[in-house]
Amino acid sequence: GTGTTTVMATLVDNDLTSNSRTTSPPPPLELDNDIERIVELLGVLLERNDTSLPKEQMGQLRQVLISSFFRQVKEVYEHMYQTVEVKGSPEIRAQATAKATVAAFSASEGQGHPRVVELEKTPEGFGFNVMGGREQKCPIYISRIIPGGYSDRQGNLRRGDQILSV
DSSP states (O other): OOSOOEEEEEEEOOOTTOOOOSSOOOOOOOOHHHHHHHHHHHHHHHHSOOTTSOHHHHHHHHHHHTSHHHHHHHHHHHHHHHHOOOOSOHHHHHHHHHHHHHHHHHHTTTSOOOEEEEEEOOTTOOSEEEEEETTTTEEEEEEEEOTTSHHHHHOOOOTTOEEOOO
């Protein structure tokens, strides 16, 4: 489309002397097996002759879990889980990740789904300018792609893209 896209940029800094992150990220989430098992169990329950089970809702839940939209949400959640910086228990991290995931999809409403863009830090920089942020009390957007710069050559970012996570 011609609209802007919400971006979760993973900017890779290869400068090993940089120590901007004080804690290491958690191990990656592996949700596929759990989701597959839930779908399987819902299928088993749907085949039972138990009238006390809410079969219509279970069938709808099963359809959601196997949808491409749910796969996209899962991918964004897994990415957010790795990038959100939260101190505390795994439950607090999961809650913060869920909120960040919802925010990512809310921010992208009408603009397509969030996507992960990985850029390596080069001596010339990332090749784009941003505007917004906490001080301006608004989201961070790419205000300019520098012609001939790294991001321009990569071709995966556009002026107006919103950065959700770095």
